[in-house]
Amino acid sequence: MPGAIKGVEVVALPVLPGDDDVPVLLGPGAAELNEQLDVDLVGVAELHGLTGATAEIASMPVPAGTSSNPDLRLVLLIGVGEARPIDLRRAGAALARATRDRAAVATSLPAVAGVDLPDGRELVEAFVAGTMLGGFVFHWRSAGPEHHPVRRVVIAGPAVAADRGVLERAVALGGAGWRSRMLATVPSNLKNPAWLAGQAEEIAGAAGLEIRVWDEEELTRDGFGGLVAVGRASATPPRLIRLDYTPRGVSIRAAKKLPVVVLVGKGITFDSGGLSIKPGPAMVSMKRDMTGGAVVLATMAALADVDCPVRVIGLVAAAENAISGSALRPGDVIRHWGGRTTEVGNTDAEGRLVLADALAYAVAELDPALVVDVATLTGAVKVALGQQVGGLFATDDAIADRLVAAGQRAGEPLWRLPLFAGYEDRLASKVADASNDPGGAGAITAALFLRHFVGDVPWAHLDIASVADVEKDWHEWTVGPSGFGSRLLLTWLGSEDPVEGIGS
Incomplete structure (x- = not known):
């Protein structure tokens, strides 16, 4: 689960549309992070007005980290809509913009809804492309770029762990x-x-x-x-x-x-x-x-x-x-x-x-x-x-x-x-x-x-x-x-x- 990965300062979780009883749903890793932070992350999403629409984003500071990851400083909640490839691509781009200049982020976005390979290959490809290209920068400044893309992205979830070749292709x-x-x-x-x-x-x-x-x-x-x-x-x-x-x-x-x-x-x-x-x-x-x-x-x-x-x-x-x-x-x-x-x-x-x-x-x-x-x-x-x-x-x-x-x-x-x-x-x-x-x-x-x-x-x-x-x-x-x-x-x-x- 993303919240248990040591050394990352940001964890990003997927948010999906809910129903009349539960306005939004959180994807893989949310329950475990809830326990570690002793925070109702669904309530946080609702407080920020999230609906689960694609590329919606809310952030929650974590000043002291967690017991399993003392380096954690920020939790991002990112909407993935219907969790189609286009939604994951756009969610990845939103993640890239929200984490620029950061050292590392762990996320379960491509594992939303428990997608298994090979059916989930398109989601992985879309998410990776969105994250890479949403962070694109070009500079020729003498002092260096104004911003850097996030240096490391760790994808947590069975969709990637099952086939490294899919990630390399993405x-x-x-x-x-x-x-x-x-x-x-x-x-x-x-x-x-x-x-x-x-x-x-x-x-x-x-x-x-x-x-x-x-x-x-x-x-x-x-x-x-x-x-x-x-x-x-x-x-x-x-x-x-x-x-x-x-x-x-x-x-x-x-x-x-x-x-x-x-x-x-x-x-x-x-x-x-x-x-x-x-x-x-x-x-x-x-x-x-x-x-x-x-x-x-x-x-x-x-x-x-x-x-x-x-x-x-x-x-x-x-x-x-x-x-x-x-x-x-x-x-x-x-x-x-x-x-x-x-x-x-x-x-x-x-x-x-x-x-x-x-x-x-x-x-x-x-x-x-x-x-x-x-x-x-x-x-x-x-x-x-x-x-x-x-x-x-x-x-x-x-x-x-x-x-x-x-x-x-x-x-x-x-x-x-x-x-x-x-x-x-x-x-x-x-x-x-x-x-x-x-x-x-x-x-x-x-x-x-x-x-x-x-x-x-x-x-x-x-x-x-x-x-x-x-x-x-x-x-x-x-x-x-x-x-x-x-x-x-x-x-x-x-x-x-x-x-x-x-x-x-």
Whole structure:
């Protein structure tokens, strides 16, 4: 029970809605702590007006500790609502905010209602992700951060004790969300394409991945015209990053028979808009325009931790969209990898230009069973969906269903939008195969533009511009770049057969 764990200064207990006779119920560990403190904790909850609603919180100081734990100084009562994964995720975030700068907390929140594994795995994953991400901080202050996340969280209860592997997977999922959020938050005077490639090299070394990085000369030589064109105005040249994952214990011969999933991430490390320059306020958050690339890197880093059973190749098309005498101009025509051409109508529609190269290369050279790209691509998707759900386009119903389900479980929801062929004529150009600035129905036409580069390969496109920025703290989401997407991709790729039924 959490109250008996020595050395922790905070104990957090779940509170559930009761009935007319008993307004609230307390979860595992409450009875024992009642005896040790000689306090009616249900009465404390009622005194604070708790109803058991998700993420409600009340605190009770314990100045002298208890006989079993003299270090105890605070008891937290946290509402878990219906004790669904979303409730546990939000309760975990509330716990993180209430315990920042603390050394240790013990809690029975994920063991609410006596959940047993494996049925309780989702609750553990949700709680851990909420606790980790609710405590996210990033700083570059000379004196150090204003606050630290709680340093140690001890989960008490049979749900975790029964299977340590579940806890390790949960930490990997939360850690991927943290990594993608951190990469997206790094300022662009440090973060450039070469720096991002350096991060990929560190990930490859730690996770046992193969890596290849194309520099600007190799990109030019190999025909990656979109990446070269977008990145040529910057003092920091573009890069294409490739990471390869093979499941542990699989021989080279057996690996060749496994299906290949390709993940492609937009890695625009800063987006000024180019010569079609953005308004000043719209430029402020553009350090996070590489969120798609961050998501791919974070996902690749954790594939082994979730026992992904298929081969995965991650591609990050990294460039800075800058302004100089060599900048890409409206009216220019560029030739992508594989030969397809694009007339540039708007240099601020650069994301699709770099993604096109990576998609064309993936389909022609990597023999994928399916391709998924992730990008902060259009403002239009934010207009359509607001700021709490990402946009999904797909050529295959099975992959769409898998991704939507994974997003629901991971707390990164998606909404499927149509690849409406009736807008295809808007891509027309008088001098090239397509224009990058078709206008109108912007999220759909951007997806239609990309579709030409994947041919008949099953493909899904995640336009996460709608959820890229968090304007105020909201449960597990903290102000700033969101890093949205890695948890849902890992939830999907960590399933028993991620590609089953896709393309059939």
